[in-house]
Amino acid sequence: MSAHHAAQVVAIALIATVVTQILYMATLGGPQPADSAAGLTNADIVRYVNDRWSEVAIVWTTEAVAFAAIALGGLTAMVRGGGSRVAWAAIALAGVFNLVQIGIGLSLFKPAALAGEEHTWVFWMIVSGAFSFYFLAKAFIGLAAIGFGLFLLKTNNAMAGKIVSGIAIIAGLAALVLNIGALGTGMSLLFPAGAAGTLAAIFAAIAGLMAAKRSES
Numbered sequence: 001m002s003a004h005h006a007a008q009v010v011a012i013a014l015i016a017t018v019v020t021q022i023l024y025m026a027t028l029g030g031p032q033p034a035d036s037a038a039g040l041t042n043a044d045i046v047r048y049v050n051d052r053w054s055e056v057a058i059v060w061t062t063e064a065v066a067f068a069a070i071a072l073g074g075l076t077a078m079v080r081g082g083g084s085r086v087a088w089a090a091i092a093l094a095g096v097f098n099l100v101q102i103g104i105g106l107s108l109f110k111p112a113a114l115a116g117e118e119h120t121w122v123f124w125m126i127v128s129g130a131f132s133f134y135f136l137a138k139a140f141i142g143l144a145a146i147g148f149g150l151f152l153l154k155t156n157n158a159m160a161g162k163i164v165s166g167i168a169i170i171a172g173l174a175a176l177v178l179n180i181g182a183l184g185t186g187m188s189l190l191f192p193a194g195a196a197g198t199l200a201a202i203f204a205a206i207a208g209l210m211a212a213k214r215s216e217s
Helices: 003-027 042-080 085-113 117-155 159-216
Strands: none
Touching: 003 042, 003 159, 042 085, 042 117, 085 117, 085 159, 117 159
16 A cells, blocks of 8 residues: 555545544534533433434444544555654554544443442543543644644645645644643533644645655655
8 A cells, every 4th residue: 555545544534533523513412411500410421321322332433443544544654654754653643542532432431321320420530531532632633734734835835735734734733732731621621622633634634645645746
């Protein structure tokens, strides 16, 4: 597999994860409190898991396949020299960290949620641990977007390349800063960190394709 073919695999998988995340947030966006005044309770979590788990598992399993493709494609492109080796290494690490996050979710979320109210703290501990890997993965995606953007900035004189490189660098910086911040502050930065990481993933896919193609020309 050439670096460009590996970059195509990564780009398709990255876009797939963007689509699944949007679908997840739009249709499965986590347990909602039955009484907004009381806040989220253990009963709300149990109801959500019992009612929606099969759909959640399908989405997360699909993402696991995509993240495996991202990890393998990133490693292949790095070895083949598809532009910035550091950026492809970051892509591969993002895939690995996301696989850990998805593995925690698929294996531990349901049994922890159904363990009983006295064990609710265990559920939230597992959620926090999973999101730590989520934030790490998004930070590495941001780093990859920066790396690809800098590579294109140095090697591509076309206006389209300059525009893509500039947006990739800005989106990557936002994702890197917000997700590193989220590692320390926790769930309070979940939505801005996740949104920045999603935007960085889109431009990392585009810029990575361009960088790989540029390296082979």
